[in-house]
Amino acid sequence: EAGVAQSPRYKIIEKRQSVAFWCNPISGHATLYWYQQILGQGPKLLIQFQNNGVVDDSQLPKDRFSAERLKGVDSTLKIQPAKLEDSAVYLCASSPGGNQPQHFGDGTRLSIL
Amino acid sequence: GEDVEQSLFLSVREGDSSVINCTYTDSSSTYLYWYKQEPGAGLQLLTYIFSNMDMKQDQRLTVLLNKKDKHLSLRIADTQTGDSAIYFCAEAYNNNDMRFGAGTRLTVKP
Numbered sequence: 001e002a003g004v005a006q007s008p009r010y011k012i013i014e015k016r017q018s019v020a021f022w023c024n025p026i027s028g029h030a031t032l033y034w035y036q037q038i039l040g041q042g043p044k045l046l047i048q049f050q051n052n053g054v055v056d057d058s059q060l061p062k063d064r065f066s067a068e069r070l071k072g073v074d075s076t077l078k079i080q081p082a083k084l085e086d087s088a089v090y091l092c093a094s095s096p097g098g099n100q101p102q103h104f105g106d107g108t109r110l111s112i113l
Numbered sequence: 114g115e116d117v118e119q120s121l122f123l124s125v126r127e128g129d130s131s132v133i134n135c136t137y138t139d140s141s142s143t144y145l146y147w148y149k150q151e152p153g154a155g156l157q158l159l160t161y162i163f164s165n166m167d168m169k170q171d172q173r174l175t176v177l178l179n180k181k182d183k184h185l186s187l188r189i190a191d192t193q194t195g196d197s198a199i200y201f202c203a204e205a206y207n208n209n210d211m212r213f214g215a216g217t218r219l220t221v222k223p
Contacts, residue, residue: 004155031209033211040215041215041216042117042201042203042213042214042215042216043156043201043211043213044213045210045211045212048208048209048210050208055208056207056208056210091155091156093156095209097209098209099143099144099205099209100209101144101146101158101161102158102209102211103158104148104155104156104157104158105155106153106154106155107154107155
């Protein structure tokens with residue numbers, strides 16, 4: 001079974017620029033999550049999708065972050081404009097739904113100059 | 114507010130047992146998880162326990178849950194150098210949202 005795929009693996013941009021991350025979940029997984037992991041900390045949930053609907057985006061900084069999962073499979077997370085404090089690893093996870101465990105991709109490491 | 118707390122560092126000798134501790138605060142948590150993160154990688158699910166259980170064993174891994182004290186531990190028997198990594202404790206709440214601790218960096222010395 002293929003795991004959660006994320007791209008790119010690394011991204012370096014200057015502050016105030018825009019950036020987008022892509023995630024392809026495990027086949028058949030209805031639920032998809034985006035997390036932000038700042039160096040030295042645990043992952044923090046940004047948004048949860050159930051199929052193509054948003055379940056929880058209470059911790060997503062909506063003034064600059066947006067995410068979509070239009071067809072209920074792949075998802076993109078965008079930051080516009082980026083700030084220095086957005087430097088982090090952005091992790092995508094998926095699960096079949098319900099109380100099933102989440103499985104993580106390898107993440108995208110974002111550096112803001 | 115709710116928080117998941119772990120000690121930041123643990124160092125053991127190869128062949129010894131490792132015990133990583135975690136406390137959580139949300140008594141409505143349904144499942145509690147242990148994930149492993151190696152450098153440059155995502156989180157690998159190690160094991161998890163339902164909140165109405167008090168122990169789960171899976172090969173070298175033993176999870177103990179004390180729901181009264183909201184304390185979770187992960188014991189790794191016969192720790193190997195390949196076990197060196199960061200271990201995250203996490204609790205599931207609401208719609209299977211997860212709250213993570215800051216991680217415990219395990220160093221295994223030969």
